[in-house]
Amino acid sequence: MLRHIVQRLLNLIPLLFGVTLISFIIIQLSPGDFLSEMRLNPVVSSETVEAMRRNFGLDQPLHIQYLKWLRAIFLRGDLGYSFAYHVPVTWLIGSRLLNTLILNLAALVIAWLVAIPIGIHAATRQYSFSDNTLSMTAYLGISTPTFFSGLLLLLFAFKTRLLPIGGMTSLDYEFFPWYGKVLDVARHLVIPATVLAFTASAGLMRQMRGNLLEVLRQDYVRTARAKGLAERPVIYKHAVRNAINPLITIFGFEIGGLLSGSAILENVVGWPGLGRLILEALVQKDLYVVMGSLLIGSITLVLGNLVADILLAFADPRIRYD
Amino acid sequence: MATGQMAMDLGRRERLGEQAATAETYARLVWRRFRRHRLAVIGGSVAVFLSLVAVLAPWLAPYRPEQISLADRWGVPSRTHPFGTDELGRDVISRAMYAGRISLSVGYLSALGVAVVGTVAGVAAGYYGGLTDSVLMRVVDILLSVPTIPLYLIMAALLPGGGVARIIFIFVLFGWTGVSRLVRSQVLSLRQQDFVEAARALGASELRIMLRHLVPNAMAPIIVATTLAVGGFILGESALSYLGLGIQPPTPSWGNMLQRAQEYVLNASWLALFPGVLIFITVLSFNFLGDGLRDALDPRLNV
Numbered sequence: 001m002l003r004h005i006v007q008r009l010l011n012l013i014p015l016l017f018g019v020t021l022i023s024f025i026i027i028q029l030s031p032g033d034f035l036s037e038m039r040l041n042p043v044v045s046s047e048t049v050e051a052m053r054r055n056f057g058l059d060q061p062l063h064i065q066y067l068k069w070l071r072a073i074f075l076r077g078d079l080g081y082s083f084a085y086h087v088p089v090t091w092l093i094g095s096r097l098l099n100t101l102i103l104n105l106a107a108l109v110i111a112w113l114v115a116i117p118i119g120i121h122a123a124t125r126q127y128s129f130s131d132n133t134l135s136m137t138a139y140l141g142i143s144t145p146t147f148f149s150g151l152l153l154l155l156f157a158f159k160t161r162l163l164p165i166g167g168m169t170s171l172d173y174e175f176f177p178w179y180g181k182v183l184d185v186a187r188h189l190v191i192p193a194t195v196l197a198f199t200a201s202a203g204l205m206r207q208m209r210g211n212l213l214e215v216l217r218q219d220y221v222r223t224a225r226a227k228g229l230a231e232r233p234v235i236y237k238h239a240v241r242n243a244i245n246p247l248i249t250i251f252g253f254e255i256g257g258l259l260s261g262s263a264i265l266e267n268v269v270g271w272p273g274l275g276r277l278i279l280e281a282l283v284q285k286d287l288y289v290v291m292g293s294l295l296i297g298s299i300t301l302v303l304g305n306l307v308a309d310i311l312l313a314f315a316d317p318r319i320r321y322d
Numbered sequence: 323m324a325t326g327q328m329a330m331d332l333g334r335r336e337r338l339g340e341q342a343a344t345a346e347t348y349a350r351l352v353w354r355r356f357r358r359h360r361l362a363v364i365g366g367s368v369a370v371f372l373s374l375v376a377v378l379a380p381w382l383a384p385y386r387p388e389q390i391s392l393a394d395r396w397g398v399p400s401r402t403h404p405f406g407t408d409e410l411g412r413d414v415i416s417r418a419m420y421a422g423r424i425s426l427s428v429g430y431l432s433a434l435g436v437a438v439v440g441t442v443a444g445v446a447a448g449y450y451g452g453l454t455d456s457v458l459m460r461v462v463d464i465l466l467s468v469p470t471i472p473l474y475l476i477m478a479a480l481l482p483g484g485g486v487a488r489i490i491f492i493f494v495l496f497g498w499t500g501v502s503r504l505v506r507s508q509v510l511s512l513r514q515q516d517f518v519e520a521a522r523a524l525g526a527s528e529l530r531i532m533l534r535h536l537v538p539n540a541m542a543p544i545i546v547a548t549t550l551a552v553g554g555f556i557l558g559e560s561a562l563s564y565l566g567l568g569i570q571p572p573t574p575s576w577g578n579m580l581q582r583a584q585e586y587v588l589n590a591s592w593l594a595l596f597p598g599v600l601i602f603i604t605v606l607s608f609n610f611l612g613d614g615l616r617d618a619l620d621p622r623l624n625v
Contacts, residue, residue: 018464029480139361143606145557147564148580148598155587155594260469264561278472279565282479290476297469 001313008306019298020073023291024066035083036285056083069288079295080288084281089292093274097259097296099168100266100273104258106189107196115201116247119208123243124235126213134205141202146195150268153191164188166270192269196262200254207250211243218242245316252308256301355618362614365607372604376422383416387574396590405596409586414579418596421574426604428489428575429556435494437548440501441540445532447502448509459506462499470496471561478562484570489562493555501547508540542619546612553608560601576601 035053038044053059057068072078079089122131157163164170168188169181176184215221216239224234254261263275270276274293281289313319356362375382384402391411399406405414447458477492512518513536521531556576562568563577564584571578576597583593 014460015463015467018460019467022464022468026476026480139606139609143553143609144602145560145564145598145605147561148594148602151580151584151587151594151598155591158588257469260472263469263471263475264565267565275472275475278475279479282476294468294472294476297472298467301469302467 004313005306005310008309012302012306015302016295016299020070020291020295021066023294023298024069027287027291028062056081069291073295079292082281082286082289084284084286084289089288092277092289093292093296096272096274096277099271100259100262100275102185103189103192103262103266103271103273104196106193107200107262108254108258110193110197111200111204114197115204116208116244118201119205120212120235120240122205123209123212123216131209135209138202138205141198142206144199146199146265147268149198150192150195150265153195154269157191163190168270168272188271192262192265192271195265195269204247204250207247208243211246212239215239215243245312248312248315249308252304252306252311254304255307256304258304259300260297352618356614359614359617361610362618365610365614368603368607369611372422372600372607373426375419376426379416379419379423383413383419385413385416387412387417387420388572389413389416399592406590406592408582408593409590414593414596417574417579418576418600421576421579421597422600424486424569424573424575425556425559425577425601428486428493428559428569429552429604429608431486432490432493432497432555432559433548433551435490436497436501436551437544439494439498440547441505441537441544443498444502444505444540445509445536448506449513449528449532449536455506458502462502465496465499468496474558474562475565475567478567484568484573486569486573489559489568493558497551497555501544501551504543504547505540508543509536512536512539545619546616549608549615550612553605553612556601556608557605 035049035056035058038049038052039046050059057065060068069080072080077090079093081087082089082092085092118134122134125131154165157165164187166188168185170176170184170188173181173184221234221239224238225231229238259274262271262273263278265271266273266275267279274297278290278293280286281293389412391407394407394411395409396407405418408414408417443458443462447455473496474492477496478489481488481492518531518535521535526534559568559575560577560580563575564581566578566581568577569575571582579597580594580601583590583597587594
């Protein structure tokens with residue numbers, strides 16, 4: 001097991017190396033750089049622009065720029081410098097990372113708390129009225145674009161004045177005591193977290209229902225019933241425990257998506273997370289911010305997959321890696 | 323994992339048996355199973371209907387989509403304008419029909435492109451194995467390690483232009499990985515089987531084996547994945563357009579109609595409602611259709 005984990009970790013190195021190369025190539029493909037707009041600005045002299053170009057290392061050939069960027073990451077964990085904000089990229093990403101994590105973790109917790117019981121309920125009452133209603137709702141969940149449901153909820157919040165419309169904090173946030181601050185963020189969190197959780201729980205519920213139906217057809221479930229076991233222990237002790245295994249893989253994916261899953265919604269509701277940072281940086285051609293965000297997102301993704309594999313091996317004794 | 327694989331193989335063998343008996347029987351069986359799936363039939367019908375409306379938009383639309391009429395601005399839905407009019411007095415239902423042409427084209431063509439590229443890569447990797455397989459699958463691994471949504475955002479923002487081709491290019495470039503893995507795993511188990519050996523013994527060329535024996539037998543997961551992908555790409559296009567990175571106005575797409583509408587959503591909510599609901603209905607239909615096709619073609623498929 002330990003050998004397997006170490007092996008997988010070693011495999012991540014060439015993988016992430018490939019990711020850095022791809023993100024660098026993609027970003028260099030784009031025409032123009034951060035300085036092209038400055039060049040058009042008559043107030044800024046061409047000497048200043050040239051000095052900045054040298055300063056940022058943009059005058060060097062591409063492969064040198066790439067290697068320098070890579071070396072800084074490896075040696076110092078330094079992702080480069082933001083042209084637009086004049087701060088290190090790691091600092092900038094760090095300031096947004098927490099916001100994205102808060103949003104996605106809230107959605108993750110809600111989704112699992114809602115989806116698992118509902119999935120079990122639907123599977124044990126297949127084709128009943130409640131199963132049909134819940135399965136239909138799940139279809140709606142996976143088909144609704146988050147930007148549309150987000151927009152509708154913002155409209156609802158505006159009409160009813162029950163919830164704040166967009167953003168993460170109120171204007172007078174700084175004057176609140178600490179519990180007021182928590183409450184304020186929580187109120188802003190309701191809409192985006194609901195939207196994300198609706199989509200996520202829809203997929204999760206469908207998966208749970210499908211897995212459980214599959215397991216309920218197995219011989220050992222019939223055996224359990226045949227030996228006179230009550231229905232509850234049959235479902236919860238025998239069936240559910242086996243049906244939950246495939247969900248562990250999904251859990252890993254969700255861990256991997258913690259930083260990137262809300263990218264579009266963040267831009268709709270104005271949540272100041274990584275997704276918004278990427279879009280802002282793209283508009284300003286702030287190269288290193290974009291590359292850094294993509295790299296952080298990728299690392300999270302591959303680590304999430306690894307976590308899923310390890311958890312699955314612990315949860316399911318039938319899986320052996322040696 | 324192993325038992326699932328075995329069950330899939332059994333399922334396939336059973337299917338191959340049916341196919342060998344008469345091709346007619348398998349098609350009829352699929353049709354019978356598909357028809358039982360009521361939501362899939364509804365989804366399929368809605369998808370066909372929306373596609374027809376999109377194709378026939380120039381004849382069906384009551385107005386020209388770009389026809390501005392400042393006297394009729396902000397019209398609520400009425401008999402002359404069933405979906406109302408927008409901030410320039412353009413007829414929303416006509417625009418929605420033309421936007422459907424764009425949004426559906428992006429969905430269909432991207433899914434088709436992904437199916438073709440994914441199948442070619444998957445067959446090549448599975449059939450040739452060795453270096454071809456290693457290189458292709460490492461590329462897949464790397465592409466799958468980059469989070470999709472930020473990647474699409476970045477590509478859409480960096481590639482210049484606002485056309486349909488650009489969006490399809492992005493979707494195909496990064497979307498083929500899933501299909502290629504599906505096809506590869508199918509081909510790996512198919513190529514061991516006797517009928518492929520028999521074809522080789524009879525002197526069939528490699529290309530013939532791939533096109534005549536491997537691809538047709540891997541068709542079920544490809545069809546299901548492609549159908550679900552149509553909905554997914556329509557969702558993707560509308561999300562990008564909604565953020566202003568996708569199809570650029572004046573070409574209407576459901577996503578960029580929604581983007582314009584969000585500014586006026588407080589006073590003219592119908593402008594946001596119709597494109598939003600259309601995206602939703604379309605995606606829902608393709609999800610129904612895909613699920614129904616999976617159950618009909620091979621209930622054990624895990625696409």
